[in-house]
Amino acid sequence: MKNKHIIRINPETCIGCGLCKRDCPAGNIQIENKKAKILTQSCIMCGHCVAICPKAAVTMTGFDEPPIEIGKPATLNPQELLAALRTRRSIRQFTKQQVEPELIAQIIEAGRLTPTGKNAQDVSYIVLQDGINRFEQPAVRLFRRILPLMKLVSPVAKRTVIDEHFFFKKAPAAIAIVSRDQINGALAAADMALMAESCGLGVLYSGFFSMAANHSRSLRRMLGLKRGEKVVMTLVLGYSGVTYHRTAQKEAASVRHFHFKMSK
Known part of the structure; x- marks a missing residue:
């Protein structure tokens, strides 16, 4: 803390x-x-x-806000939550509409309220909006250099074209989630993505940009990353430019149940 x-x-x-x-x-x-x-x-x-x-x-002591009295605990409708999870998709086509500052603040608030291991509260956020392409270009250059090596081992890489908008897909905003702890950052990212979608935004988890941010010295300097800090995930945000008409199929869950009988 x-x-x-x-x-x-x-x-x-x-x-x-x-x-x-x-x-x-x-x-x-x-x-x-x-x-x-x-x-x-x-x-x-x-x-x-x-x-x-x-x-x-x-x-x-030492907090900017007092505790909030809890009257009736807030609950989520389980069926509505499952429906939201079932219909969510990674968005790679965005409109030109800008993301309102109050929505960005709500999304970050969802990350701030996410529990962290040992209550470290060690997650921070880098908002990329104005001049977002300036941060994308070093990542593009890095991935263009390593693409030939990736093509040797990945059939998907052989079909990949790294254009100028490879990471952010022309989206108007992105939030890089920074932490020294991978799990804390990932938990925050999950809650933030749910909040973004509840605000009517499309979301893309850009693991590739996160990878570039952690390995490009110039990009680390641009983002102001300190020693030991890493971009755990980058959420690309904007209003969806595409409509999906049905859910994507998922394989059945692999579950193991253990039942132990107590001896008399």
């Missing part, structure tokens, strides 16, 4: 119920004299103690 945070428990409002102690994944809370007590500030700062306290006795 970038900022320093301090956990505080107000002894006047704490009722010593122990909910925070039982829910703390770091084992960092104990009950003394019927009051909760933080053992150390060396903690993952996950905020479970803040969220679960029925009396709002636990607080954390």
